[in-house]
Amino acid sequence: MQTGSDRKVKIAVRGLDLFYGDFQALKSIDMDVAANKVTALIGPSGCGKSTFLKTLNRMNDLVENVRITGSVQLDGEEIYKDVDVVDLRKRVGMVFQKPNPFPMSIYENVAYGPKIHGIRKKADLDEIVEHSLRAAALWDEVCDRLHKSALGISGGQQQRLCIARTLATEPEVLLMDEPTSALDPISTLKIEDLCESLKQDYTILIVTHNMQQAGRISDKTAFFLLGDLVEFGSTEQIFNKPKEMKTERYITGRFG
Amino acid sequence: MRNLLDRELQQLNGEILRMGGLVEESVEQTIIALRELDANLAQSVIAKDDLIDSMESRIEKHCLNLFALQQPLAGDLRLIGASLKMLTDLERIADHASDIAELSLRLVGSPAGTVPADVFVMADKTRKMLRSSLDAFIHQDLEAARQVCDDDDEVDDLFNSLILDRVNAIKADPRKVEVSIDIMFIVKYLERMGDHATNIAEWVTYNVTGQHGHMQHPEQHPERDRLIGEPD
Ligand SMILES: Nc1ncnc2c1ncn2[C@@H]1O[C@H](COP(=O)(O)OP(=O)(O)OP(=O)(O)O)[C@@H](O)[C@H]1O
Ligand SMILES: [Mg+2]
Numbered sequence: 001m002q003t004g005s006d007r008k009v010k011i012a013v014r015g016l017d018l019f020y021g022d023f024q025a026l027k028s029i030d031m032d033v034a035a036n037k038v039t040a041l042i043g044p045s046g047c048g049k050s051t052f053l054k055t056l057n058r059m060n061d062l063v064e065n066v067r068i069t070g071s072v073q074l075d076g077e078e079i080y081k082d083v084d085v086v087d088l089r090k091r092v093g094m095v096f097q098k099p100n101p102f103p104m105s106i107y108e109n110v111a112y113g114p115k116i117h118g119i120r121k122k123a124d125l126d127e128i129v130e131h132s133l134r135a136a137a138l139w140d141e142v143c144d145r146l147h148k149s150a151l152g153i154s155g156g157q158q159q160r161l162c163i164a165r166t167l168a169t170e171p172e173v174l175l176m177d178e179p180t181s182a183l184d185p186i187s188t189l190k191i192e193d194l195c196e197s198l199k200q201d202y203t204i205l206i207v208t209h210n211m212q213q214a215g216r217i218s219d220k221t222a223f224f225l226l227g228d229l230v231e232f233g234s235t236e237q238i239f240n241k242p243k244e245m246k247t248e249r250y251i252t253g254r255f256g
Numbered sequence: 257m258r259n260l261l262d263r264e265l266q267q268l269n270g271e272i273l274r275m276g277g278l279v280e281e282s283v284e285q286t287i288i289a290l291r292e293l294d295a296n297l298a299q300s301v302i303a304k305d306d307l308i309d310s311m312e313s314r315i316e317k318h319c320l321n322l323f324a325l326q327q328p329l330a331g332d333l334r335l336i337g338a339s340l341k342m343l344t345d346l347e348r349i350a351d352h353a354s355d356i357a358e359l360s361l362r363l364v365g366s367p368a369g370t371v372p373a374d375v376f377v378m379a380d381k382t383r384k385m386l387r388s389s390l391d392a393f394i395h396q397d398l399e400a401a402r403q404v405c406d407d408d409d410e411v412d413d414l415f416n417s418l419i420l421d422r423v424n425a426i427k428a429d430p431r432k433v434e435v436s437i438d439i440m441f442i443v444k445y446l447e448r449m450g451d452h453a454t455n456i457a458e459w460v461t462y463n464v465t466g467q468h469g470h471m472q473h474p475e476q477h478p479e480r481d482r483l484i485g486e487p488d
Binding site: 211212215238239240241242247248251252253254 | 258261327328329330331332333334465466
């Protein structure tokens with residue numbers, strides 16, 4: 001199994017197995033996630049992409065009967081041993097497939113995380129909110145209604161708000177699970193542009209069912225199938241000449 | 257799954273082969289026209305060039321549509337990309353066949369033996385290269401593609417010796433200058449046809465392996481280069 005070889009590895013996964021009860025959803029995954037790169041996770045529904053993403057910030061801990069073995073290191077630290085979960089979730093932020101803004105104002109949505117992490121001064125919060133909304137390419141669209149309900153903006157705006165909310169806690173890694181699956185092409189492109197500009201500061205993993213999107217935004221692509229990491233390589237290589245027949249069949253739409 | 261794309265790809269394949277067949281026919285006929293100095297045949301090669309040009313633009317459009325509408329990846333992407341590139345090479349070969357036909361027209365009426373026998377040896381090898389490159393495409397055959405590239409070396413050698421031969425002929429008898437220049441052009445067009453056949457073989461290799469290595473050997477021909485400038 002290839003692990004890829006980039007200069008700086010942000011997350012090193014080795015021999016990762018995950019069971020939901022008796023069902024093995026991830027099978028001995030080895031992967032080096034390169035720092036400041038966008039890594040796309042692709043594969044058919046149910047192959048374990050979301051499960052894998054969630055192991056990286058221990059969201060699976062909440063699931064009953066889940067059993068995880070193997071090693072996941074963030075900057076060399078074992079996240080299932082050495083790292084406090086709250087601290088981990090601050091460092092590894094997640095954006096879900098469906099935008100899930102809190103039922104409060106736009107401002108409060110973004111300020112929520114920093115407040116929990118102890119930031120109280122209004123001036124500081126104002127600055128974080130503006131900075132995060134700008135980084136998520138949403139500021140211009142909402143700056144005149146920051147104190148209106150977040151539920152009153154469009155789906156694409158909500159998704160970018162959720163990204164802003166995640167950025168506000170200054171994570172190092174951004175996990176995005178199909179962040180554009182419900183968005184129109186313009187909002188989609190905004191989020192894609194965002195990935196490109198954010199990768200200077202963040203390491204990004206994105207699950208997508210859209211091959212063209214994976215091609216547009218990612219540096220590396222990982223193809224999962226039935227819990228196996230079948231192929232992991234540069235996006236250019238995967239979309240031009242995959243090494244594995246299974247990958248070829250999947251990305252050319254000839255599966256099943 | 258992807259029945260539609262598969263059908264389109266099959267159709268594209270058929271279009272390329274039909275065009276390849278026409279180009280081959282042009283090359284064969286231009287060689288005969290040159291050997292027999294047959295003006296009618298030469299004219300029909302020239303006339304066919306328009307048909308081949310319009311085929312090229314139709315297939316080109318088909319490829320671009322497939323890119324736009326089907327967003328092909330991996331093997332599909334390579335096949336359409338390689339087809340698009342091959343098209344240009346096929347069209348150029350046909351152009352050169354027509355160029356040679358025009359020169360044949362100028363030679364009509366010259367005495368037998370005006371065109372040296374080696375020109376026909378070279379023409380025949382070039383024609384075979386085209387045939388093999390199309391076979392390599394049909395069967396996605398790397399070995400056949402490799403062979404085309406090797407054959408190109410022989411064609412290049414014949415080119416060099418024919419050019420030197422013409423230079424000497426001109427020196428020996430300056431009255432032969434015009435005919436010799438026509439023959440030099442013919443030889444040059446044949447050499448370019450060989451290069452385009454080699455390109456086709458290289459696109460087959462790319463389609464199969466994902467790697468487009470230039471297989472033409474970077475050779476040095478100081479004598480030729482001094483006489484006629486750098487090959488393009
Ligand atoms: N909480 C759970 N309990 C039991 N099985 C689960 C649970 N979550 C996921 N699974 C199973 O694990 C496998 C992987 O699920 P996962 O959600 O990771 O797939 P996915 O690749 O993200 O699919 P999709 O593209 O549809 O989102 C599936 O077979 C799924 O049914
Ligand atoms: Mg999922």
